[in-house]
Amino acid sequence: MRAPTPIAPGVHAHSIIAIKTGVIAPGANDGVVQYDSAHLDDIDSELIVKSAHSCQGNPHTIAEVRRILLAHLAANPEETHVEGEGRSKSTDGSKAAGDGRRDRARYRVRGHAAGGAGVQR
Secondary structure, three states, rough: OOOOOOOOOOOOOOEEEOOOOOOOOOOOOOOEEEEHOOOOOOOOOEEEEEEEOOOEEEEEEHHHHHHHHHHHHHOOHHHOOOEEEEEEEOOOOOOOOOOOOOOHEEEEEEOOEHHHOOOOO
């Protein structure tokens, strides 16, 4: 049994967990970390990515980080200032990064699992 991981009040926590098979099952892992060790209870969202341990370049991981940042921006417009050049600065979340192959990712938002293809962005 692992010790609970406390999350400070007012902090929104999100997890992106890589699993080689993309399926939560006994012993599921990314080649380094077991799902059971990476999973946190009582967080805002959890994304399971079909990937090995280093998933930061995975299009689903990139899209999820973008979704989280855009949600934070929308919820806190008075605290956020965007500067610089580059890609679209839209805050509506309607256009996710990545290649559109959402069938490899599974989303869990506040305890409700849904296949990636049915998630609204």
